[in-house]
Amino acid sequence: MKKTFRKITASITAALLCALPLANALTAGAVAKSDARYTYRKVFAVSSAKNIDRLVIGLACKTTNTDAPTANKIASGILQNTGGGAPGVYAGGANFYPSNHNVVGGLVSFHTHCNSPSDYKEISVTNLAYDPNGKLITNAVSASPTFLVGDINLDKKVNEADYQILHAGINKYAPNSSRYKFHYFGYLNVSVGNVSGNYSGYALDINNDGYLSKADDEMFKLYLESTLDRFAE
Numbered sequence: 362m363k364k365t366f367r368k369i370t371a372s373i374t375a376a377l378l379c380a381l382p383l384a385n386a387l388t389a390g391a392v393a394k395s396d397a398r399y400t401y402r403k404v405f406a407v408s409s410a411k412n413i414d415r416l417v418i419g420l421a422c423k424t425t426n427t428d429a430p431t432a433n434k435i436a437s438g439i440l441q442n443t444g445g446g447a448p449g450v451y452a453g454g455a456n457f458y459p460s461n462h463n464v465v466g467g468l469v470s471f472h473t474h475c476n477s478p479s480d481y482k483e484i485s486v487t488n489l490a491y492d493p494n495g496k497l498i499t500n501a502v503s504a505s506p507t508f509l510v511g512d513i514n515l516d517k518k519v520n521e522a523d524y525q526i527l528h529a530g531i532n533k534y535a536p537n538s539s540r541y542k543f544h545y546f547g548y549l550n551v552s553v554g555n556v557s558g559n560y561s562g563y564a565l566d567i568n569n570d571g572y573l574s575k576a577d578d579e580m581f582k583l584y585l586e587s588t589l590d591r592f593a594e
């Protein structure tokens with residue numbers, strides 16, 4: 362019963378409440394501190410040509426110690442952030458119109474900042490792709506789990522151990538200042554010393570540009586030395 366109600370609430374929120382000002386979502390304890398260290402991200406990506414004209418995405422989460430979800434472009438195109446909410450709930454939303462209907466790889470993402478890794482509480486996700494005739498294309502776009510940016514080894518901490526994996530991954534997949542284009546939902550095999558592991562591709566894209574490159578390494582170093590409070594998106 363509760364689950365059904367949530368689903369209904371989410372679809373109503375996505376369909377009808379998009380124009381509500383975000384101020385409606387602000388309650389006591391909402392919004393991360395300005396120097397909050399933790400960024401959560403969800404990536405929407407497509408693995409093969411699907412003739413996508415419009416992608417409608419949404420991400421609803423609780424407001425406690427958390428900023429409102431905001432959409433970011435990965436592929437080129439037009440992005441319109443919408444969004445609204447109800448007390449205690451953010452309903453981030455966006456429309457994305459890719460420049461290339463047959464784009465492959467990352468399309469868009471949502472990000473939000475939190476005071477601590479345990480603050481992020483997801484409620485629902487919307488992911489609808491339409492062709493140029495306005496027809497729904499089923500299973501066109503995949504959404505990653507919402508993940509803590511920088512926590513590559515999934516221990517809920519962002520630290521030197523994660524950086525070592527990133528650094529080794531760049532040496533293997535993007536050597537000599539080259540760039541490796543992510544397919545996002547595959548795994549990259551990376552070894553640090555004699556420990557080898559498979560890591561989600563999207564987890565290594567620290568700067569969220571769709572590629573693994575030296576720029577990800579540099580951004581992570583700035584974060585570890587606290588020159589950067591948090592990853593932007």
Ligand SMILES: [Ca+2]
Pocket residue numbers: 511512513514515516517518519520522523
């Ligand atoms: Ca970690």
Ligand SMILES: [Ca+2]
Pocket residue numbers: 565566567568569570571572573574576577
């Ligand atoms: Ca990158």
